[in-house]
Amino acid sequence: MPEKKITPGAPGTLMKVQATVAHFTQLLHRVLHLEVEVIDNHYVRVAGTGIYGYDLGEVPNTNSSLLRSVIESKKEQVVLHARLDPLCKDCDGRDCCHEMAFIGVPVLHDDKCLGVISLIATTPEQYQRLCDNSQVFTQYIKHISALVISNLTRHGSASVRDTQLFSRLVAAMDQGVMVLDDLNRVVLCNENALNFLGVPEDTLVGQRIDLQPLTFSAIARNGFVQYHLQCNDIKKTATCQLLSVDNHRLLLFAFHQSHLLDGEQRNHSEVKIEQIIGDSFQMQTVKRLIAQVASSPSSIMITGESGTGKEVVARAVHRLSTRHAKPFIAINCAAIPENLLESELFGYTKGAFTGAAPGGKIGLIQSAQGGTLFLDEIGDMPLILQAKLLRVLETRELQPVGANHTVKVDIRVISATNQKLDQKITDGQFREDLFYRLNVIPVPLPPLHERQGDIELLMHFFLNLHSQRIGKAYPGVNSDVILAFQRYRWPGNVRELSNLIEYLVNIVPTGEVIDSAMLPPSFHTLPVPTSSQPRDLPLNNGASLKSIERTLIEEALIRKANKRAIAEELGIGVATLYRKIKKYGLESLDAKTGSL
Known part of the structure; x- marks a missing residue:
């Protein structure tokens, strides 16, 4: 159907409650982190965020195929692949469209469509968020639509305290949220915030909160800042973002809150699995795999780009294993000179060579007795030492340099590399038999730019870590910095x-x-991302993070019949679970399971 020319008509009904519509448009934007646009049935823009916040009260000079389809059908439309969707085929600007995904819900009253409330994804991060939560977000907008109709019939504005929708939105948020009135009294508080503060709701609602920011900059209102929170006997330091909503204030707690705060001490040498910062699906998959194999005696090979945190993962495996009370010995095979590596690894006896210590020396392998030996940059180990290491793994014995006897060793070996070992095997630079000995359990780590949502968590973690170590006050972070971090490719990773x-x-x-x-020059010339789909991280044996993900889903489908229980176990939404079942061709197993 060819595009019709739209001309402005009389102001639509929604304009009568424009202030209320604008209020909830901003609220949806802040809560869902997507762009929001509201138009009436004359295609006049009533409210919007970002690039949709201009030309209010006018008909924007943009294509309206999607909006028209919602108004004419009086049904919601979900488009997850803009430009490829049939609804976009007649759009003149399809090839240069900046919209990646779209959800539009009609505002209906007496079987008449008064307008459309739409959510739009214009960045890869927004696209992923919308795709993963399209069903939930559609329900949110339907509630907003019902609220708008309620306001039209009452000709009044809804109080934050009395708005059931607002309460539901706050309760459903993944991060801690507190709503304060103009006197800083607590109006609403969701469960995540209550858990952080360690108090029941009835002791907090109605009480006045004293907020003291640890920064005095005027631009702190746009980013995360550390606050001292005090209310009766509650005294906490929290990383939060403070937003104004009409005559109320929204206190959004950062997802990561440092355990170093409030005088609590932490031993940084003890790396537990919860200290592997990241809630993305990729890192949840890695954490589940680590927890599953930590107690096994089998060798583990951790692969990933430089800087992805391979040693942190190795230490986490050690801490979770039955060997946690024994030594963890880390060796960088690329950092020790080749002529010294053998004596460092295997040790030597008295008089083994010129310059040897008078009493000999115990090697690093033997020093890990009963514990874990971590061989970092294993791809740089010389071939002659590869043969000796293979013998240690096969016989659990080693022979120090200059000795005529062997020593029994009980170690668990974890290796790591950022190299393509399959190519080194082809080139004759790495032994294939050693590779299979080391790569019993592959653990791939994704690059940072593929870990959706983890960058901000890591940012707060390192802000807390370095400000404590350096002895400086925790600084706030402008929202522009967070956006730049999310767009950056991070070649050096974590x-x-x-x-x-x-x-x-x-x-x-x-x-x-x-x-x-304050950011380096490379952050001021960032290219606009062209793809929202994370690439798969290949392993040297042909495995991948996706293959592990498929195995976990397949195993869960075999064990459990309830989809919701499976989704909760995997840490994903039910809609995402269905999509991944289809993606990995597991429909036959899916047919054997029950419903929600």
Whole structure:
């Protein structure tokens, strides 16, 4: 159907409650982190966010195929592949469209469509969020639509306290949320915030909260800042974002709250699995795999780009294993000179060579007796030592340099590499038999730019870590910095992020906020991302993170019949579970399971 020309008509009914519509448009944007647009049945823009926040009260000069389909059908439309969807085929601007996904819900009253409330994804992060939660978000908008109709019939504005929808939105949020009135009294508080504060709801609602920011910059209102929270006997330090909503204030708790706060001490040498920061599906998959194999004596090979945290994962495996009370010995095979590596690994006896210590020396392998030996950069080990290491793994015995006897060893070996070992095997630089000995359990780590949502968590973790270590006040972070972090490719991965945060903590004035002007030049010339689909991380034996993900879903389908229980176990939504069942061709197993 060819595109019709739209001309402005009389102001629509929705304009009568424009202030209320704008209020909930901003609320949806802040809660769901998507762009929001509301138009009436004359295609006049009533409210919007981002690029949709302009031309209010006018008909925007944009294509309206999707909006027209909602108004004419009086049904919601969900488009997860813009430009490829049939609804977009007649759009003149399809090839240069910035919209990646769209949800539109009609505002209906007496069987008449008064307008459309739509959610739009314009960035890869928003696209992933919308795709993973399309069903839930559609229900949110339906509630908003019902609220708008309620306001039309009452000709009044809804109180934050009395709005059932607002309460549901706050309760459903993944992060802690508190709603304060103009006197800083608690109006609403969701379960995540209550858990952080450690108090029941009835002791908090109605009480006044004293908020003291640890920064004095005027731009702190746009980013995360540490606050001292005090209410009666409650005294907490929390990383939060404070937003104004009409005559109320929304206190959004950061997902990561440092355990170093409030005088609590932590031993950084003890790396537990919860210290592997990340809630993305990729990292949840890695954590489940680690927990499952930690107690096994089998060898593990951790693969991933440089800086992805391979040693952190190795230490986590050790801490979760039955060997946690024994030594964890880490060896960087690329850092020790080749002529010294053998004596360092295997040790030597008295007089084994010129310059040897008078009493000989116990090697690093033997030092790990009963515990874990971590061989980092295993791809750089010389071939002659590869043969000796293979013998140790096969016989559980080693022979120190210059000795005529063997020593029994009981170790669990974890290796790591950022190299393509299959190519090194082909080139004759790595032994194939050793590879199979080391790669019994492969653990692939994704690059940071593929870990949706984890960058902000890691940012807060490193801000807390480095500000405590350096002895400076925790700085706030401008929202522009967070956006730049999410767009950046992070070639150095988590290590690069940690180093950058340490630099920023050092240079930001005490009590000020980190803004985009402080970022290195590479952040000021960021290209616009062209793909929202994370690439799969290949392993040297042909396995991948996706293959592990498929195995976990397949195994869960065999064990359980309830979809909701499976989704909760895997840490994903039910809609995402159905999509992945189809993606991995597990429909036959799916047919054997029950419903929700």
